[in-house]
Each structure stands twice: as C-alpha cells, then as structure tokens.
Amino acid sequence: MRRLGSGKLVIATHNAGKLKEISALLAPYGMECISAGALGLPEPAETGTTFVENALIKARAAAQASQLPSLADDSGLSVTGLGGRPGVYTADWAERQWFEGEPGRDWYMAMGKVEGMLQAIGLEADRSCWFSCVLAIAWPDGETAVYEGRVDGTCTWPPRGLKGFGYDPVFVPNGSTLTFAEIDPDEKHRISHRADAFAKLVAEQFG
Template sequence: MTRRLGSGSLVIATHNAGKLKEISALLEPHGLKCLSAGSLGLPEPAETGSTFVQNALIKARAAAEGSGLAALADDSGLSVAALDGRPGVYTADWAERQWFEGNPGRDWYMAMGKVEGMLQQRGPDTDRACAFHCVLALAWPDGEYAIYEGSASGTISWPPRGTLGFGYDPVFVPTGRDQTFAELDPDEKHRISHRADAFAKLVAEQFG
C-alpha cells in the first residue's frame, strides 16, 4: 500500500505563486498546509530528465530533501502525435526566446506557431491529435515516493482562440468540445484538465 500523507505541512516544489495558490486550494480540504519551495529559500533544481516522471521526481525529491518535509511537484506539457510526441518535456522550452528573437523570456504565441508550422509542413491531412499530460510526484525525505499521472486528449486548432488560458491553451480543443481551453470557463477547464485528472488520482489514493 502506498504511504499516505498525514495532516500538517506539505512543500509544493514551485517558485510560482499562482501554482501554489491553485494546488493549495485543491489540498486544503484535506488538512494540509502548503508551503512553496520558493518561500523556504530552496533553489530550483535543473530539470535534466527526459520524461515528465523524471522531471517531477527531480523537483519533488530536491524539495523534500531540502526542507525535511513531504513535497509535491508537477511536470506537465503538450504532446502532438504527428510530431512524435513533441514538444513533450520541452513544452516550456519551445516558448523561450533565443538571443535573436527579442528580450529574454517566454513567448507562447511563438511556441504555438512552431507547432502549427511543423504541422503545416506535413500537409493538410496531417493528424492534429494531441494531449496534455501532467505528472504529480510526491516525495518524502527518506526517499519514498508516489507518482500520479493525468492526461487530457484533444486536437490542435489554428489560429489561437480565447484569452482565459495560458501556454498552449488557445490552440488546444479538448475531445468532445468545440472551444479551446482558453475559451472555456476556468472552472470547467479545471474540471476536465490533465492536472485535474492527476489530482483526482492523488486524492483518491491519499485521502480516499
């Protein structure tokens, strides 16, 4: 049987205040006080894995070892079937501007354009199936860990539509819908998202 979280503090392996708020809201009903790795002064480890699972574990283990508390990390991204699963673990990297592309930072419209451009190169009949993936890694300071994986299938649409999402949301149309993630009401998106799928599995095993 998988080890269970007790009540108390859980470190969320992130320096992103928005992500901390989102995850805290999901876990608060279960008696957990969530702290961010950033608030504890923990450095961000290099994500050197080649899979979502590996990168999530790198972050969770670093936060658990650095804090002495249980830690939760997520790694997520977009995989496009016709692009052999890319951008995959490099989902955010595709948005990073190169030195010749302007000021440093992430340009998600540019990233979406890269995906669309590569699909168009493959012709008008190219399969546009894709999926968002989310892996949650829960780690304890003694090395024990648990993994929860979620996904949301869909298709790539062009041009981008909607202003409610982020990342690749404006070009992702979830299966069974005609709106992109960026056009859906945020509560509805969170109900059917890859992260919701992964969290449902974590909650069922840890608190069920």
C-alpha cells in the same frame, strides 16, 4: 502506502499559474501550499527523458531543500502529427533565445512553433494531441509516490481565450468546441490532465 497529513506542502514550481491551480485542487484536504519559488529554492535541472523522471527530480530536490513533503508536477503537450513533440520539452519550446529579449518563457512563441511545424506538414497533418500530467510526491526521507493523468484533444489556431496558461489557448479537449483557455476554470479543473492525476492522488492519499 504512505499518506500526506494536513499541513504544509511545498509545490515544486516557480509558475504562479500552476501553483494557483494545484492549491485550488488541494484546498479541500487541509493542505497549506507554498511554492518553491516563495521559499527561494533553486530550480533543479530537468535532465529526465520522461515526465515521471522530471517530476521526481523536482519533488526530491524541493523535499531535500525544504525538509517538507513536496509535490511536483511535470506536464506537457504531445502532438500526434509531430511524433509526440514537444512532450517533455514543452516548456523548453517557450524559452527565449538570447536574441529574442529578456530571459523567460514566451508561450505564444511556443504555440507558434507547434502551428508552424503542423502547417509545414500540410493539410494532412494529424492535429490530435494530448496533455500529460505526472504528479510526484517526495518526503525528506526519500520516499516517493507517482500519479499520472491525461486528457485528449485537438490543436487549433489561432489561440483563443485568456483564462488558461501555457498551451491552453490552442488545446480543444475532445467533446468541446472551446479551448482550455476559454473554459471556466472550475470546468477545466474537472476534466484536465492535472485533474485526472489529482483524482488518483486524492484517492490514494486522502481516500
């Protein structure tokens, strides 16, 4: 298995929160992380139907454009009572429509969509859910490696906490009473879906 050496690694994201979290996880291994956004790289169309496909699309695009090893994260929330939705469309549910203001993502709106659909089902709605994370590494020559992680929990309402991003304020991991947005970031880094995937990546790439 090919390994990353210390040095520059492009993080294929334009999301500042995601860059900060990934950079913190990789800091002990001598990686200098720079985002695709900081390099001015375009965001490729995520046309895959799985987290693995979308992570590979983003990693390969960044590696080709930068000619540096690149790491992409594709992650999302799946709710049992909604048949696994939003799943790979997690970010799409946060996209504003033309009548909802300036382009961008509105995560409160996205969380509200999940809650609205659960409430429409009624009290019997299954609120169990899970966050998935797929990390894909791509090298400029086309070689790739993929690592998958998961954390299970429950959807809560209303949103609580200011420490997370995305759907974190409505996700309570199993074994806790706090949402991901209330948990100390160091604790979240230890138990999250991204941490699970990173543990597998680190074991193979830096072990």
